[in-house]
Amino acid sequence: xxxxxxxxxxxxxxxxxxxxxxxxxxxxxxxxxxxxxxxxxxxxxxxxxxxxxxxxxxxxxxxxxxxxxxxxxxxxxxxxxxxxxxxxxxxxxxxxxxxxxxxxxxxxxxxxxxxxxxxxxxxxxxxxxxxxxxxxxxxxxxxxxxxxxxxxxxxxxxxxxxxxxxxxxxxxxxxxxxxxxxxxxxxxxxxxxxxxxxxxxxxxxxxxxxxxxxxxxxxxxxxxxxxxxxxxxxxxxxxxxxxxxxxxxxxxxxxxxxxxxxxxxxxxxxxxxxxxxx
Numbered sequence: 001x002x003x004x005x006x007x008x009x010x011x012x013x014x015x016x017x018x019x020x021x022x023x024x025x026x027x028x029x030x031x032x033x034x035x036x037x038x039x040x041x042x043x044x045x046x047x048x049x050x051x052x053x054x055x056x057x058x059x060x061x062x063x064x065x066x067x068x069x070x071x072x073x074x075x076x077x078x079x080x081x082x083x084x085x086x087x088x089x090x091x092x093x094x095x096x097x098x099x100x101x102x103x104x105x106x107x108x109x110x111x112x113x114x115x116x117x118x119x120x121x122x123x124x125x126x127x128x129x130x131x132x133x134x135x136x137x138x139x140x141x142x143x144x145x146x147x148x149x150x151x152x153x154x155x156x157x158x159x160x161x162x163x164x165x166x167x168x169x170x171x172x173x174x175x176x177x178x179x180x181x182x183x184x185x186x187x188x189x190x191x192x193x194x195x196x197x198x199x200x201x202x203x204x205x206x207x208x209x210x211x212x213x214x215x216x217x218x219x220x221x222x223x224x225x226x227x228x229x230x231x232x233x234x235x236x237x238x239x240x241x242x243x244x245x246x247x248x249x250x251x252x253x254x255x256x257x258x259x260x261x262x263x264x265x266x267x268x269x270x271x272x273x274x275x276x277x278x
Contacts, residue, residue, distance in 0.1 A: 012070050015063075015090050020072030022086050024063035028054025031122075031274045032096055034087060035062045038104025038128070038252075039196050040157060042069035042183055044176055045103060048259035049266060053101075056267045058274075061094060063087075065106070067192025069183060078196040080204045083109035088117045099123040099270055104225075104252060105130050105196070108204035111240075115207035123273045124215040124240070125266050128223050128252040131236055132205040153194070154184055164252035166222045176256070208239045214273045215242030218262060220250030243269070 010025040025043065027050050035046045043062040050060045064071040066078050066086065075082065087109060091098040097120050102110035107129030114121040158181050165173065184190050217240075219226075219233035226232045230246055237244045245265050247254040255262045 014070075015086070015093055017075075017086060017089060019076055020066065020074040022063055022066065022072075022090065023070030024061045024090065025050075026094075027051060027060040027062070028058055030057040030059050031276055032091065032094055032098040033058045033060045033101060033270060034090055034094075034098050035060060035101040036083065036087060036103065036106035036110060037063075037065060037068070038102075038106050038130075039065070039199070040068070040161065040180065040184070040193055041065075041103070041253075042176075042179055044179060045253055045256050046101070047172060047176070047256065049101065049255045049263050052259070052263035052267055053270065056271065058270065059094075061090060063090060065196065067189060067196060073186075073188035073192040075192070078192060079199045080105065080108040080112050080201060084111075084113035084116060084204075087113040088120055091117075091120045096120045097122040099125065099274065101125040101127070101266065102129070103127040103255070105199060105201075107131055108199075108201045111211055112204045112207055114213050115210035118210075118212060121213050123213050123270065124211070124242070125218065125269065126215065126236065126242075127218045127255055127262075128220060128225065129217060129233075129236055130201055130225075131208060133201050134226075150190065154181065154190060157184070157193075163224055165257050166220075166224065166251040167249040168257050170256065170259075173256075208236075211240050214269075215240040216245060216266065216269045217242055218245045218247065218254055218265070220247050220252060220254045220257070222249055223252050223254075225252050 014021040046062045066075045067073045100110040107126040223229040
């Protein structure tokens with residue numbers, strides 16, 4: 001079993017931003033890699049990938065989104081642009097340039113950040129990426145908003161979250177689920193999460209043509225968030241002139257569900273595009 005980490009295993013560091021603080025943990029030494037989770041998740045989703053990258057000779061910062069994990073809930077904005085600006089700020093703070101590894105909604109933020117600050121971003125790894133809005137009817141959007149209202153919203157999200165791991169669950173899966181659920185029970189966190197669900201990916205999609213960084217798109221073949229996961233992965237890779245890795249059996253979190261497939265592929269890609277690591 002690959003080495004893992006939990007948020008409690010490492011010191012929590014903070015980056016001051018306008019409106020609050022962003023939490024992150026650091027692993028290893030070497031060229032910088034920043035890992036960003038998706039909406040509703042916390043940084044321990046990188047419990048396999050972050051140690052693998054650190055063992056391969058990289059300095060890895062696993063961060064929490066605004067209003068998630070150990071980050072503050074005092075921000076006014078929780079969208080792709082805000083998260084992208086936090087990525088740029090953390091890269092500057094830690095002495096980039098950096099490679100960005102981003103999951104789900106975090107991928108939209110990473111693409112926006114790469115277009116906004118190309119000198120700071122040396123490459124992209126996009127996992128189960130949302131970089132454009134899905135085709136959802138107005139009624140569907142309304143139903144989503146109603147489903148996530150209190151008091152039933154947290155239970156609905158926890159149930160849905162489990163479906164995003166369709167095939168395998170590692171020994172730390174239940175601990176991770178409990179951490180995600182417990183995080184959303186903290187004061188102000190559900191409200192911040194709910195605001196995050198209102199995010200539009202239009203700003204990210206509008207800037208895909210400006211992204212020049214080498215890109216690897218990793219998609220689970222059973223990702224329930226996409227009607228046709230491989231079609232979406234190819235669409236993103238075509239626009240970013242990137243590579244695609246499809247992971248059989250994996251859902252929305254392939255780095256946690258099939259780390260023995262994803263971690264070596266990501267390490268190889270990151271090494272290949274980082275001259276000082278080859």
